Amino acid sequence: MTKPLLIAENISKYYDGRVACEKVNFELWPGEVLAIVGESGSGKTTLLKCLSMQIAPNAGRALYSLRDGRTESLSDLSEAERRFLMRTDWGFVHQDPREGLRMGVSAGANVGERLMAVGERHYGRIRSTALDWLNRVEIAGDRIDESPRNYSGGMRQRLQIARNLVTAPRLVFMDEPTGGLDVSVQARLLDLLRGLVRTLGLSVVIVTHDLAVARLLSTRILVMQQGKVIETGLTDQVLEDPQAPYTQLLVSSVLQV
Amino acid sequence: MTTGYNFAYLNEQTKRMIRRALLKAVAIPGYQVPFASREMPMPYGWGTGGVQVTASILTPQDTLKVIDQGADDTTNAVSIRKFFVRTAGVATTEETEKASIIQTRHRVPEAALREDQILVYQVPIPEPLRFLEPRETETRKMHALEEYGIMHVKLYEDIARHGHIATAYAYPAKVNGRYVFDPSPIPKFDNPKLDDCAALQLFGAGREKRIYAVPPYTKVRSLDFEDHPFSVQKWEEPCALCGSTTTYLDEIILDDKGKRMFVCSDTDHCRKSQEKAA
Secondary structure (H helix, E strand, C coil): CCCCCEEEEEEEEEECCEEEEEEEEEEECCCCEEEEECCCCCCHHHHHHHHCCCCCCCEEEEEEECCCCCEEEHHHCCHHHHHHHHHHCEEEECCCHHHHCCCCCCHHHHHHHHHHHCCCCCHHHHHHHHHHHHHHCCCCHHHCCCCHHHCCHHHHHHHHHHHHHCCCCCEEEEECCCCCCCHHHHHHHHHHHHHHHHHHCCEEEEEECCHHHHHHHCCEEEEEECCEEEEEEEHHHHHHCCCCHHHHHHHHCCCCC | CCCCCECCECCHHHHHHHHHHHHHHHHCCCCCEECCCCCCCCCCCCCHHHHHHHHHHCCCCCEEEEEECCECCCHHHHHHHHHHHHHHCCEECCCHHHCCEEEEECCCCCCCCCCCCEEEEECCCCCCCCCCCCCHHHHHHHHHCCCCHHHHHHHHHHHHHHCCCCCCECCCEEECCCEEECCCCCEHHHHHHHCCCCCEEEEEECCCCEEEEECCCCCEEECCECCECCCCCCCCCCCCCCCCCCCCEEEEECCCCCCEEEEECCHHHHHHHHHHHC
């Protein structure tokens, strides 16, 4: 019997009475990739922050199915439990890798940090795991001792992904992971992400304004406008046959080359 | 006394406040207790934290020893000793065995300490997580939730860069299996002396306004990796003055042609060894 990994129930968040997102409901199943799309200011990132408990929603709740089988409301967990979840069972890929990486320490230490946080105390094993992960995200092993400052934007983003996936999380949040990268690097990163998501069976909530990203990665899509979900469905279905006028506008405004 | 100062400079209210912080610190080994640090008649970095702790626990019957880098005759040690002679009129000594309170900067005496002695450390930066996590709110949370993985990130970086754990002083350790703490900038050579020590150890950071403690006979374990265990410094030659091979040695440059000698940093211990040998 499988059950949803993450359930959003009526999540609403207001800033000073202004709606950021309102009454968002969805279920995320294991192995599913859900894309949240919409224009800037539509509440995508606020929703992601509410789901990952970085900010508290004003109303509604997010339920998460823990590894031991319990399904708990995230706001009922203690801070210790939430933070533990955050560094073991979850990953968070920021748009700007500098936010997700520790820029002062080497790439190897960046990947190893989560392992050390869950109690790994063997240098040799940490290092070989880090090497293995650098390899998987196509970073040359001989650059393991370099600071991420020496890395290009695309490499930093791949390093950030490796750092998040090293503890085999079940749920990964991504906030515009390809933003700020040039198109060819974007394509390579998307290819890599798609491979990892498929082989590891990850569940992903990805926020993007780029419909191409949503199309390539996601199985389901949620379209937001002014804080509300205006359309949801299978990615192909929504993009091929958009129902809501705003979605039609969005789809038709993609540049065709 | 005619100095016009209260005994040991601080007023009684302040001493009481500091003693309360000390009691709390002893009750929670390794936990940094905030306290209302006072302005002292010496600059920050000269041991204002240690001086306030010493002033609060000092009684007229005490015998005080002050060391700086192991030596009794360095500027910092001399001025703090003078300060307490003038403001408290207590007896002072250079002999570790005769002291009831030892205030120290950067060293632990070589001689084993006893239950009736108190060691007071001067601490510049009490927070061991500071260099990796600049936010105080965050480091407090990390201590509360025992999130110490980041401490090992620092040690990992050491090994990745130097092939071994290169941190040689202020080496982080875990007290009583719970709090990770900074044992002040003592050489890691001294870390094993903190473990299961008979004397009460108090740490005062004046600028950072924190007090912490290691009660007698408390476990202090230096952090390390399974395949890179904690180890202390070793020297290839004995002390040039007393011939000791078991003490912490300072390197002294003798001329500009590369001549140098290694001597004990603990001057009292070195003198005693020489007297014994003579």
